Amino acid sequence: MDNQPHLEPEGPHRWSAGRIAAVAAGLLLIAVAATVAGFSVAQHRAPWLVIADLASRPLAPPPAQLFGKDRLLVLVEGLDYDYTAKDEEYSTQARSDVIWAVDLDFRDNHVYELSVPRDMDAVLPNGRETKINEAQAEGGVREAQSVIAKWLGIPQFDRYVVLRVNTTKDLITAIGGVDVNVMNSHAVQNDGEPNGPLDYDDTWGHLHIHLKPGFQHLNGEQAVGYMRFRHDFCGDPCRIKRQQQVEHAFIEKLRGDKMNTLLHLNDLLAVFNRDVNTNLSRQEELSLAVAFADMPKNAVVTDQVPYVDDKVVADGGDVIIPDEAKKAQLVQDMLLDPPLPMPSPDASAVAAVAPGTVRVDVENGTGVAGAAKRVAAMLRKQGFTIADIGNSGSLLETTELHEHTHITFAGLRVRQALGKAAGKARVISESASPAPQPSATSDVTVIVGQDMAGSLGQASVPQ
Numbered sequence: 001m002d003n004q005p006h007l008e009p010e011g012p013h014r015w016s017a018g019r020i021a022a023v024a025a026g027l028l029l030i031a032v033a034a035t036v037a038g039f040s041v042a043q044h045r046a047p048w049l050v051i052a053d054l055a056s057r058p059l060a061p062p063p064a065q066l067f068g069k070d071r072l073l074v075l076v077e078g079l080d081y082d083y084t085a086k087d088e089e090y091s092t093q094a095r096s097d098v099i100w101a102v103d104l105d106f107r108d109n110h111v112y113e114l115s116v117p118r119d120m121d122a123v124l125p126n127g128r129e130t131k132i133n134e135a136q137a138e139g140g141v142r143e144a145q146s147v148i149a150k151w152l153g154i155p156q157f158d159r160y161v162v163l164r165v166n167t168t169k170d171l172i173t174a175i176g177g178v179d180v181n182v183m184n185s186h187a188v189q190n191d192g193e194p195n196g197p198l199d200y201d202d203t204w205g206h207l208h209i210h211l212k213p214g215f216q217h218l219n220g221e222q223a224v225g226y227m228r229f230r231h232d233f234c235g236d237p238c239r240i241k242r243q244q245q246v247e248h249a250f251i252e253k254l255r256g257d258k259m260n261t262l263l264h265l266n267d268l269l270a271v272f273n274r275d276v277n278t279n280l281s282r283q284e285e286l287s288l289a290v291a292f293a294d295m296p297k298n299a300v301v302t303d304q305v306p307y308v309d310d311k312v313v314a315d316g317g318d319v320i321i322p323d324e325a326k327k328a329q330l331v332q333d334m335l336l337d338p339p340l341p342m343p344s345p346d347a348s349a350v351a352a353v354a355p356g357t358v359r360v361d362v363e364n365g366t367g368v369a370g371a372a373k374r375v376a377a378m379l380r381k382q383g384f385t386i387a388d389i390g391n392s393g394s395l396l397e398t399t400e401l402h403e404h405t406h407i408t409f410a411g412l413r414v415r416q417a418l419g420k421a422a423g424k425a426r427v428i429s430e431s432a433s434p435a436p437q438p439s440a441t442s443d444v445t446v447i448v449g450q451d452m453a454g455s456l457g458q459a460s461v462p463q
Contacts, residue, residue, distance in 0.1 A: 173220030185234035405443030
C-alpha cells in the first residue's frame with residue numbers, strides 16, 4: 001500500500017497556491033479584527049480603546065445573540081491559480097488549495113480549526129468521484145460548502161471566507177514577518193531523524209525555497225515558501241503542519257506585539273479589503289471582533305483529517321482515503337461538541353490524588369527529541385506510574401492532558417505535578433466524548449506541546 005499522497009507537478013498546466021494557505025483561523029480573526037482596525041484608523045485611537053467603546057454600544061451585540069447559537073461553523077478556503085502565457089496570475093474556475101473547517105466557540109472564545117487535505121476522496125453532486133477540492137472549481141463556494149459539510153458529516157457551514165492570491169504573503173509582510181522553527185519532514189513528524197534544510201526550485205511556479213533549519217525570522221515570501229514545501233516523503237500532511245506553525249506564529253505576533261500591530265493597521269486593513277471574500281456582514285464582523293478581542297492565549301486548536309490509503313479514480317486522479325473513525329472523532333471533538341475547560345476545583349482536592357494510583361502515557365508533540373522522556377522522568381520522580389512513552393502523531397502548540405479514567409481530578413493532578421511549565425496545558429476529559437478509547441493503557445495521556453519545550457531543554461534525559 002502506498003500511503004503517500006500524490007504530488008501534482010507545479011508546472012505549466014497547474015500549480016498550487018500555498019501562498020494563500022497559512023492563516024485559516026488567523027485570517028478569520030483578521031477578518032473580524034479588520035473592522036476594529038478601520039474604526040481605529042478613522043478615529044486615530046488605539047484598537048483596544050475602540051473595542052472598549054464599541055463593546056458598550058448596541059452596534060455589536062454578542063455573537064451568541066446575533067447568530068442565535070453558541071458556535072459558528074465557517075468554511076475557510078484558499079484558491080489555486082495558474083499562469084497565463086504572459087506570466088500573469090489567474091484563478092478562474094480555481095480549485096481550493098486549502099480547506100479548513102473552523103469552529104468559533106463563543107462559550108469560551110476558542111477557535112477549532114480542522115484541516116481537510118485537498119486530495120481527499122469525495123463524490124460531487126454530479127456523481128463524479130474525485131478530489132474534494134474540485135467542488136470549488138465545479139460550483140464555486142456554494143458547492144464547496146455543501147460537499148465539504150456532507151463529507152465531514154456536519155449539517156452545514158454558517159459562513160465562508162475565501163482567500164485570494166497572495167493573501168498570506170501580504171498579511172505576513174504587513175506585520176514585518178514572523179519567527180518560525182523551520183523543520184524538515186523528519187522534524188515535523190518527530191521520527192527521530194535529524195532536522196535539515198529545505199531546498200526546492202520551480203522557475204515556472206515562481207517558487208524558490210532555500211531555508212536553513214531552526215528558529216529564524218521569515219519575511220512574507222520566505223514564510224509562504226516554507227508553508228508550500230511538500231517535495232519529500234511526507235507531502236501534504238507535513239505541509240499542513242507547516243501551515244499551522246506559521247498560522248500560530250502570525251496570531252501570536254498580532255497578540256503579543258500590540259504596538260507593531262497598531263503601526264501596521266492600515267496595511268492589514270488594505271490586505272483584508274483586497275484579498276479576502278466573505279459573506280460575513282459588517283455587523284457580524286464587528287460582533288466577532290469585540291468578542292474575540294479577549295481570546296485566551298493559545299486558544300486556537302488545530303488538527304487535520306488523517307488518511308489510510310490512496311487510489312486512482314475514473315478521471316485519472318490520485319485521491320487519498322480518509323481514516324473514517326478518526327475523522328468522525330475529530331469532527332465530534334472540534335466541530336460538533338468541543339469540550340469546555342474544566343472548572344478549577346479546590347487545590348487541596350487535586351493534591352489529595354495519590355500519584356502512585358495514576359498511570360500516565362507520555363507522547364512527544366514538541367518536535368524536540370527526548371521531550372517525552374524528560375516529562376516521563378519528572379512524573380516518575382514524583383511517584384506516578386509511567387506506562388508508554390512515544391511520539392504524538394502531530395505537533396501541538398499547547399500541552400494537552402487527556403483523561404480516560406474513573407479517578408477524579410487525575411488530569412489536573414498530573415498538570416499540577418508538571419509545575420509552571422504546564423500552566424497553559426488543557427485537561428480534556430474523554431468521558432465527554434461519544435467514543436472514549438477503551439484500549440488506553442493509562443489513566444492520563446500527556447501530549448507534550450511546544451509551550452513546554454523551552455523549560456524541558458534544561459532537564460536531563462533519563463538513561
